Amino acid sequence: MNVLVRSAGFLTSVQDLGRTGFRQSGVSIGGALDAHAMRVANALVGNEDTAAGLEATLGSLRLRFDDQRIVAWCGGAFCVRIGNENLPPGHAGLVASNEELVMTAPKDGSRAWLAISGGIDVPPVLGSRSTDLRGNFGGHEGRTLRDGDSLPLFEERRFPNRGPDKNGDLEIAAPWISEWSAPAPWATTAARDRFLRIVQGPDWRRFSTESQTALVGQSFTVTLDSDRMGARLDGPRLERIDPTDLLSEAVVPGTLQVPPNGKPILLLGDCQTIGGYPKIAHVITVDLPIAAQLWPGELVRFHEVSLAEAQGLLCEREDDFARFRIGLSL
Amino acid sequence: MKIEPLGDSALIVRVAEDFANPNASLNAVLGALRHLEAAAIPGVIELAPAYTTIGVFFDPARIDPAAPDQSPFDALRTRIQNVLNASSFLNETELEARVVEIPVCYAGEFASDLGDVARVTGLAEAEVVRRHASAVYRVACVGFIAGFTFLSGLPPELATPRRATPRKEVPAGSVGIGGAQTGIYPRKSPGGWNLIGRTPLRLFDVKRESPAMLRAGDQVRFREISREEFESFSP
Numbered sequence: 001m002n003v004l005v006r007s008a009g010f011l012t013s014v015q016d017l018g019r020t021g022f023r024q025s026g027v028s029i030g031g032a033l034d035a036h037a038m039r040v041a042n043a044l045v046g047n048e049d050t051a052a053g054l055e056a057t058l059g060s061l062r063l064r065f066d067d068q069r070i071v072a073w074c075g076g077a078f079c080v081r082i083g084n085e086n087l088p089p090g091h092a093g094l095v096a097s098n099e100e101l102v103m104t105a106p107k108d109g110s111r112a113w114l115a116i117s118g119g120i121d122v123p124p125v126l127g128s129r130s131t132d133l134r135g136n137f138g139g140h141e142g143r144t145l146r147d148g149d150s151l152p153l154f155e156e157r158r159f160p161n162r163g164p165d166k167n168g169d170l171e172i173a174a175p176w177i178s179e180w181s182a183p184a185p186w187a188t189t190a191a192r193d194r195f196l197r198i199v200q201g202p203d204w205r206r207f208s209t210e211s212q213t214a215l216v217g218q219s220f221t222v223t224l225d226s227d228r229m230g231a232r233l234d235g236p237r238l239e240r241i242d243p244t245d246l247l248s249e250a251v252v253p254g255t256l257q258v259p260p261n262g263k264p265i266l267l268l269g270d271c272q273t274i275g276g277y278p279k280i281a282h283v284i285t286v287d288l289p290i291a292a293q294l295w296p297g298e299l300v301r302f303h304e305v306s307l308a309e310a311q312g313l314l315c316e317r318e319d320d321f322a323r324f325r326i327g328l329s330l
Numbered sequence: 331m332k333i334e335p336l337g338d339s340a341l342i343v344r345v346a347e348d349f350a351n352p353n354a355s356l357n358a359v360l361g362a363l364r365h366l367e368a369a370a371i372p373g374v375i376e377l378a379p380a381y382t383t384i385g386v387f388f389d390p391a392r393i394d395p396a397a398p399d400q401s402p403f404d405a406l407r408t409r410i411q412n413v414l415n416a417s418s419f420l421n422e423t424e425l426e427a428r429v430v431e432i433p434v435c436y437a438g439e440f441a442s443d444l445g446d447v448a449r450v451t452g453l454a455e456a457e458v459v460r461r462h463a464s465a466v467y468r469v470a471c472v473g474f475i476a477g478f479t480f481l482s483g484l485p486p487e488l489a490t491p492r493r494a495t496p497r498k499e500v501p502a503g504s505v506g507i508g509g510a511q512t513g514i515y516p517r518k519s520p521g522g523w524n525l526i527g528r529t530p531l532r533l534f535d536v537k538r539e540s541p542a543m544l545r546a547g548d549q550v551r552f553r554e555i556s557r558e559e560f561e562s563f564s565p
Binding site: 022202 | 335336337338340375376377378382383384387390401403471473475478480534536540541542
């Protein structure tokens with residue numbers, strides 16, 4: 001059974017939690033730019049965390065399903081409809097066979113992650129179903145989706161025990177939208193201030209005190225040449241005081257690196273595995289969902305926290321997610 | 331050896347002070363890498379060596395603290411220090427690096443910038459080729475794009491600045507010189523290095539268990555091949 005892409009929108013790709021284990025070959029982690037959103041959407045439809053879904057950019061997505069499926073999405077302030085019913089973020093909804101799901105352009109934010117019960121059945125490449133758009137492998141033919149693509153779905157065996165299940169009959173009447181939902185901050189990541197918490201990077205001390213102060217005190221604008229590799233920022237010029245030539249070394253999504261022009265680049269999921277520019281700071285992992293919503297023209301500000309606080313917040317979120325999963329299965 | 335955080339879910343182990351002696355640095359990095367791989371510390375997701383460092387990627391929620399109030403970073407740093415201090419690899423000089431031979435055709439359109447390199451270095455084109463193909467290189471790191479191989483060991487007299495305007499499209503297998511480094515483009519991509527030859531080998535293939543043919547620390551030699559030999563490699 002397949003999902004037919006009636007309209008692929010601006011930039012839609014098959015993504016999962018990303019590709020690990022191949023950094024030594026220079027392979028980026030990639031995957032959903034907001035891996036947490038993908039994971040939450042998967043949990044809502046009863047999938048494993050690692051099931052492949054869709055990452056939509058700026059919406060304008062129309063899908064038609066061959067058979068009935070449970071779907072859920074998280075991300076920016078999009079409007080998603082199943083037939084005539086509104087599917088709010090962080091809720092699960094039933095799509096009947098041959099019914100259409102429509103995602104329109106967002107009022108705020110730029111990306112959304114859609115999970116489909118069963119998951120998208122594209123062959124894993126290097127242990128992941130995500131699309132590596134720079135390497136042109138993985139996902140659906142290693143590329144973004146086009147109008148008319150048809151994506152195979154894994155067979156849907158289970159059916160949710162929460163639906164208005166008529167006498168155990170699998171013919172659940174659509175429309176059905178779940179009453180229950182994921183915590184709002186996980187479901188909607190765009191309505192918040194573009195305020196990102198950072199920890200100091202290995203090269204923090206290579207920058208002038210003025211630059212360190214400017215980084216946390218002033219606003220930066222996301223520029224046009226931003227993509228899934230990174231958000232390029234314009235704002236106060238960040239000046240190095242130590243001109244040492246640096247050897248390339250590991251970088252990671254969240255790294256704020258500063259090329260010689262002094263304009264920082266916030267690396268995102270598709271970033272290269274190594275880089276030679278100084279790393280002034282890193283956006284903390286729990287704030288990467290907000291970074292994944294950034295769009296050219298928007299303002300972003302940074303706020304410094306300690307490493308212990310960043311790691312504490314991440315461990316707390318992982319505990320919360322584990323409890324959320326248990327809650328869903330009860 | 332210094333261990334520094336790289337955000338909240340990664341850290342960098344600085345194994346060697348500098349890259350003044352590439353062989354010594356790469357041996358030390360390779361040795362540390364093998365010990366860390368063998369230690370398989372729970373919570374560590376993967377390791378990424380480059381020049382003098384190893385990037386360690388981990389899940390802070392899965393790192394066991396030694397004490398209740400220890401942060402995941404402090405706990406992992408201690409584990410890594412224990413693993414590396416317990417081993418004497420830093421003194422081992424004869425660490426067997428793999429030796430990989432890469433056939434390269436240095437002729438025709440494969441060598442579009444050979445003339446420029448000859449002019450900058452003041453050497454005859456044939457001499458540039460002879461010296462490039464007789465040196466022994468080490469893979470300093472693989473990255474930038476999947477499978478791109480940065481090699482140290484370029485004879486210093488062959489160093490040539492990058493092209494003023496990068497090419498929009500460099501063919502797969504191109505061998506280039508960029509400053510004091512030489513390297514191989516694994517696939518068609520933009521690039522600013524001076525192209526002096528091309529290998530028919532596939533440096534990166536997702537169908538292989540280890541998709542990149544070369545790994546950091548490997549020894550590399552280039553073997554000059556003719557156009558005919560290049561063509562005969564074609565799949």
